[in-house]
Amino acid sequence: MSSSATTAPDRRAPSRGAEPDPRPAPPGAGSPAPPGKRRRFFLTDGWGALALPIAGYLLVVLIVPLAIVFARSFTDPTLGLGNYAAFFASPIYTDVLVNTFVTAITVTLITLLIGFPYAYLMTIAPPVWRSVLLVVVLVPFWTSLLVRSFALVLLLRDTGAINETLLSLGLISDPITMVRNFTGVLIGMVQVMLPFMVLPLYATMRGIDRRLLQAAEGLGARPAFAFWRVFVPLSAAGVAAGSLLVFIQSLGFYITPALLGGPDDVMLGELIVQQVSTVLNWGFASALAAVLLIVTLVLLAIASRFIDVRRIFWKEQ
Amino acid sequence: MTTTTELAGAPVRVSGVTKQYRDARALDQVDLDIESGEFITLLGSSGSGKSTLLNIIAGFTDCDAGVVEVDGIDITKTPPHKRGLGMVFQHYALFPHMTVFDNVAFPLRRRRTPKAEMVRLVEEALDIVQLGHLGKRMPQQLSGGQQQRVALARAIVFRPKVLLMDEPLGALDKRLREQLQLEIKRLHRELGITFVFVTHDQEEALAMSDRIALLRDGRIVQIGTPEELYEQPAERYTAEFLGESNLFSGTIVNGVLPYGEHGSIQVRDGSADGAGSVMVRPEHVSVLRPDEQVPVGCNALRGTVREVIYLGSGRRAEVTLPDGTHVVARTPADRRHSRLVPGEPVVVTWAKQHGQVVADGPPADEAAIPAGRAAVPA
Numbered sequence: 001m002s003s004s005a006t007t008a009p010d011r012r013a014p015s016r017g018a019e020p021d022p023r024p025a026p027p028g029a030g031s032p033a034p035p036g037k038r039r040r041f042f043l044t045d046g047w048g049a050l051a052l053p054i055a056g057y058l059l060v061v062l063i064v065p066l067a068i069v070f071a072r073s074f075t076d077p078t079l080g081l082g083n084y085a086a087f088f089a090s091p092i093y094t095d096v097l098v099n100t101f102v103t104a105i106t107v108t109l110i111t112l113l114i115g116f117p118y119a120y121l122m123t124i125a126p127p128v129w130r131s132v133l134l135v136v137v138l139v140p141f142w143t144s145l146l147v148r149s150f151a152l153v154l155l156l157r158d159t160g161a162i163n164e165t166l167l168s169l170g171l172i173s174d175p176i177t178m179v180r181n182f183t184g185v186l187i188g189m190v191q192v193m194l195p196f197m198v199l200p201l202y203a204t205m206r207g208i209d210r211r212l213l214q215a216a217e218g219l220g221a222r223p224a225f226a227f228w229r230v231f232v233p234l235s236a237a238g239v240a241a242g243s244l245l246v247f248i249q250s251l252g253f254y255i256t257p258a259l260l261g262g263p264d265d266v267m268l269g270e271l272i273v274q275q276v277s278t279v280l281n282w283g284f285a286s287a288l289a290a291v292l293l294i295v296t297l298v299l300l301a302i303a304s305r306f307i308d309v310r311r312i313f314w315k316e317q
Numbered sequence: 318m319t320t321t322t323e324l325a326g327a328p329v330r331v332s333g334v335t336k337q338y339r340d341a342r343a344l345d346q347v348d349l350d351i352e353s354g355e356f357i358t359l360l361g362s363s364g365s366g367k368s369t370l371l372n373i374i375a376g377f378t379d380c381d382a383g384v385v386e387v388d389g390i391d392i393t394k395t396p397p398h399k400r401g402l403g404m405v406f407q408h409y410a411l412f413p414h415m416t417v418f419d420n421v422a423f424p425l426r427r428r429r430t431p432k433a434e435m436v437r438l439v440e441e442a443l444d445i446v447q448l449g450h451l452g453k454r455m456p457q458q459l460s461g462g463q464q465q466r467v468a469l470a471r472a473i474v475f476r477p478k479v480l481l482m483d484e485p486l487g488a489l490d491k492r493l494r495e496q497l498q499l500e501i502k503r504l505h506r507e508l509g510i511t512f513v514f515v516t517h518d519q520e521e522a523l524a525m526s527d528r529i530a531l532l533r534d535g536r537i538v539q540i541g542t543p544e545e546l547y548e549q550p551a552e553r554y555t556a557e558f559l560g561e562s563n564l565f566s567g568t569i570v571n572g573v574l575p576y577g578e579h580g581s582i583q584v585r586d587g588s589a590d591g592a593g594s595v596m597v598r599p600e601h602v603s604v605l606r607p608d609e610q611v612p613v614g615c616n617a618l619r620g621t622v623r624e625v626i627y628l629g630s631g632r633r634a635e636v637t638l639p640d641g642t643h644v645v646a647r648t649p650a651d652r653r654h655s656r657l658v659p660g661e662p663v664v665v666t667w668a669k670q671h672g673q674v675v676a677d678g679p680p681a682d683e684a685a686i687p688a689g690r691a692a693v694p695a
Contacts, residue, residue: 215410217398218375218481219424219471226398229423233414 066293069286076283083287093271097291100268103182103257104250107189108243111197114190115242116235119201123208137198145192149259152188153179156260184260185267189253196249197242204238205231240307244300251296268292326354326511327388327478329374334383336369336535343369344380345535353478356505356512358522360558361532368483370532371515375481376400387479398427403472403480403510407487409464411456417443417467418452424475442474443467445504462493469504479511486521498525519559523547531555538678547598552678556596563602563644566594569674582616583669594675601671602646604634604657605664615666620644622661636665 073083087093122133140148155161158175166172178184208231216226254269261267268288275285329351336344344366351357359367372378374385376397385393392400411420421442425435443449446466456464465485472480485501486494502525505512516522522529523543530540531554539546539555550556553564565582567574569590574582582595604622611617620636623643631649634657638644644665657663 209408209410211406211408211410212412214377214397215404215406216412216423217396218377218402218404220398220401220427220475221423222398222427223396225427230412230414234412236414 073286115197200241358526403477442470599647
């Protein structure tokens, strides 16, 4: 994953820096400390113990359960690939998989389209308004997901506030169906996901030196040209970070699509819950979970060929 | 390499430019005529309005009143990207996501220059700043001096008639700064375009400029060649801002400034009478022992040695006069000062033609001073 940027010769990595240089790099430039030396030091000086609680916690609540899920997908009810064969044999299930990804991609694109201008507005707004905009983004974080989803149902349904208002104003003659379908799922998920898009975008944009735009205009670029050639490329790291966060979380969504979606909008998360709690087919549910996880990892690996994933999650700027 | 004839400069005319910020007047009716191909420096301390003036010429700041003309065309209302001026910033402002080559090519891409022509121009510009081999690097892989050279190449690649530079060397260390000063001078000679250079460093201004415009509180105090500003400052402020100076204030009558009970100071013939100061540069002052003969035509004031400092290229002696005034004398290649000891009685002398009369100028209490910033007596 890490060396992938160099293997895509014709694609310019949208993330800043990390550009492979065919020339020999100047000594010390970009070359990290020898990893072996650093690791030995880190583990022997005792500070590594600070990571033990969380490592132990994750082992018990994440690694072990995941291992059990994987094992179960091959053993329950009988040993073999039966669960996976069942999954790929039925178009019903593969449709759910496709629908899950289509939904996640659509949600990601919509949040990006809404979130980018919003984050940009935050960077240029005066401090007071910036705080207001930030609070507006954060409010969803402080409210229960379940409450918000139910509230949306009340708001969006045929006899909800929006349709009632539009009907009474005479703008529409029949209610617009906004729940129990794909539109409802999108409205609900985008609303939940916006903070995960806006916050990384804002963090990146805030770090962009706005004098670069001035410089570009001073060199003859129209403001729009300067924006597209300077500001947008420099915000690419934020776009990638926000998009990955939203996309990956969207893949596993359950409550919102369950409440706002219709029978055609089942996502993999719902299917898993159904298999576990209604059908009690734990082995098949495990296989579904494994498929979701593996496909997600594969997509991440593909994404890392084009963007520096390490930078998004842990590499310091 | 570029020849001078290819690239001619353009005159820049600023007339009546005024800029008022909420609590301070940044520029007050500034007039400035810059000749084609001239290297002019806008010199001043922070808050003098020099950067505001440059930004108004560049188009980044609107002026409240006045006109900016380049090449005889009024560009006061023209947005910056249509002014066609080159610009170099103190912080380089290189685009971090582009290679050096792409940075330099940026102004050309905007202008839709054909590819082959573009490559040629970029390589030529990089050669001019001696970075021809670094086109594929990213800006952050370069040193500060190299980055500023890239910024220079980017600013000249599209052959502007005027190059604006806002403290371009401010972020560099002294040695690099001096080296780049020479390179910018060479660039100016080779390109033949008009350079407008902003700095707060008087040495830099003296070293580089054809003419210097000294700004103070939003006004041009004096404009002239470096020699004129240094040797014939019109105002006390100019004398104090550029280099070191000894100033004696009082009222001049018949070419003589009475100076306490210690005598009088004769000034250059033909100087106007009236209130003012007499300025003498330290390099024109000699320090004599009381028994030594004062040369004819020289002023002489008695005092005691306060301190003598060895500077390498010479010595700097500070003499305290009986009224408490300190007079500084700077002597190159003269061993006399080395034998001076603090407390020793001496006589400071200078030829009367080196006494320059300067007006006291407006005290720093004009409306241009932001509220709350007290006027500091000179």
